[in-house]
Amino acid sequence: MRDPAERGTVRVGVLGCGNVGAALIRLVHDHADIITARAGRKVEVSRVAVRDLTKGRDVPLGADAFSDDPDSVVTAADVDIVVEVMGGVDPAKDLITRALTSGKPVISANKELLANFGKELVEVAETAGVDLLFEAAVAGGIPLIRPLRESLAGERITRVLGIVNGTTNYILTRMTEDGWSFDDALAEAQRLGFAEADPTADVEGYDAASKAAIIASIAFGAHVTQADVHREGIAKIIREDVVAAGDLGYVVKLLAIAETVDGSVSVRVHPAFVPKAHPLAAVRESFNAVFIEGQAVGELMLYGPGAGGGPTASAVLGDLIDAARNLASGGPGAKVGHFEERPMVPLDEVKSQYYVHLEVDDEPGVLATIAGLFGDHGVSILSVQQRGRGEEAELVFVTHIARTGDVMATIEAVTESGVVRRVGSVLRVIGEEHR
């Protein structure tokens, strides 16, 4: 039975006590005055599930609040709302499902889970009539999910471009501003704790792809999972690409892109040339930003820290106050909305400008031959620069907007033409379709 003295207090069970969990527990304690004013009732953390009970935790909670049995936290009578900050699919998915079906609102910061099982979990929440909120799952401290769901509820969003991985943005910033190599920048990111010892999830775009799936789902009301996201990382980006981008008026960024084209959806993660005057070009270091294009609103950008204990916990806390308020008023807040099955645009049909870097022999007729191959495949050239001489000669093309399939066919024909020594980078360019 609930202690009468505690009546009215919302009691929170936290699954996981890493950086985010510990920061959240401290925030709930330190900001109690603000939280009570905003939620209309007291909010306190009553239980915390951890893997290792012996580990010291710098949080204002007694030892009896901790358990190594997350199940017992979810089912505890003195837990009204569950916060899941443990990460991973298993056992988080089962724990969240159990909480929701027993009528307990859930706040999750788990991008992997939501990118793969978001539709299923949202349906469980809506059937149960309780909140499932996940602002912190994408772009950490940046308010994104709530603006997309609520502020832009009546907006026809056409495209979202996001810098949603801080590690890769840090690496690209070092390469761009300080002329570092990819390997040196990665090593420094690891030294600073921005990158994991195994950096694959960041560098190869898996992390960004899970966030792209969530963004596309919310922005378009479409059922998009991580498997639907075309993914290219930045490991093959070399200094020469970054320099060429600068010379042409661009900076290289790893973008998560979600767009609608005639009712179909395209979701992808890849490096791209971004015009220097574009607001995303000014997003430096490990910051994240999401650029939203809507029919009525035009262009918005939301910028901030994409990771870190404090920012992520701040986003979780905003959701927690919302859920606590809704619990008091007797129902969930805004519906997440439907996730309809929408056709995905095949990669070949995605349209983009391209940057193409070729090493060629400096002989008469080479440019004409290659330009002819672009033309044969319907790819129109915006600009071409010749650099170097003799064996060092290079051609740098920027195309107009073209079908990806046509560009890839062009590259194949160029490779087989015999006049090219090596095809260097082939990278997408953000620009013409935007301006």
Next chain:
Amino acid sequence: MRDPAERGTVRVGVLGCGNVGAALIRLVHDHADIITARAGRKVEVSRVAVRDLTKGRDVPLGADAFSDDPDSVVTAADVDIVVEVMGGVDPAKDLITRALTSGKPVISANKELLANFGKELVEVAETAGVDLLFEAAVAGGIPLIRPLRESLAGERITRVLGIVNGTTNYILTRMTEDGWSFDDALAEAQRLGFAEADPTADVEGYDAASKAAIIASIAFGAHVTQADVHREGIAKIIREDVVAAGDLGYVVKLLAIAETVDGSVSVRVHPAFVPKAHPLAAVRESFNAVFIEGQAVGELMLYGPGAGGGPTASAVLGDLIDAARNLASGGPGAKVGHFEERPMVPLDEVKSQYYVHLEVDDEPGVLATIAGLFGDHGVSILSVQQRGRGEEAELVFVTHIARTGDVMATIEAVTESGVVRRVGSVLRVIGEEHR
């Protein structure tokens, strides 16, 4: 009596049919599918109050929907929610009050009204138990009020820096990037329709001051009105200031600043030097942006179009869907929160770095004399540059953070010292306190 066929449809009365009102009516019609999905019921505009019934309106509504009696729109039985986009205090304040007390939620885009009577109107709404939403009143299409109230509900916000007037940002962009004079840039802004024939409200910072009052109220839960805002415009900014800023690594922006200092609140609008690497420095043309500093979240920026029919109507529509959803679920959404009386920091006590431009005689000892006067008043100098020679000699100081009162006393002493021919611009610098 309500037509049974219409049961479940939320009917909206719109007060005002200018740019924003007309754009909203078109959006409600054109985005009906999205709106129904998000609000959970149909939303339609049933009545519109206009000043001039004879004027043609490009909106998908029959002539019988229009009235020149706004009172009749507010009280109509077939109006469930009132949208006020007429502007001005009178009669908007009475109309909104009447709507709220009769149990009808209100969406307002009226910054002047909310900056001066927001506390009173919010109290009327809370007493009546209905929504009063005003996302569109500050920074047009940028989601700002909802992120501040909800996403950052548990955050201790320490400072907000906003570029919230598109006209002055356009003028400063032309001066910075194209070397134009203030007068030429203003004339171009007027030609493009960004500036009014009488540009006082924009150029002298009144428009920004009303938005600053609303931002401070929401961010700090403080009762701040337009009269509490210290206000300086950009009419005195000359090209030399913009050039000097560039040389020193800054750009000049008109900022709305709201900050808390030891429980007191300071709210002001003035031009300032912003470091080129600061995200606000990249906000160009007529775009707006609001930079938020919070204890846990760190730094956020929300960027987008601050005005215009489409963007502002998009923000109104987000609020309208929220109110329609809440109407269905039987209660208002998140409380706006308390507006406590908080002490205001006296202007003399506000701390800032300063840029000081002096025309001096190029004689030995002048710099020593002036530097001594800074020191006598406790104002520490970060950098000084001498420019020109003889009668053209100039000194450009940048100070460390200092009390405004001390800087003003220094300027007075410098003026009276006899070694200065003219005191040029004295402008605040954003930087040290931030980095």
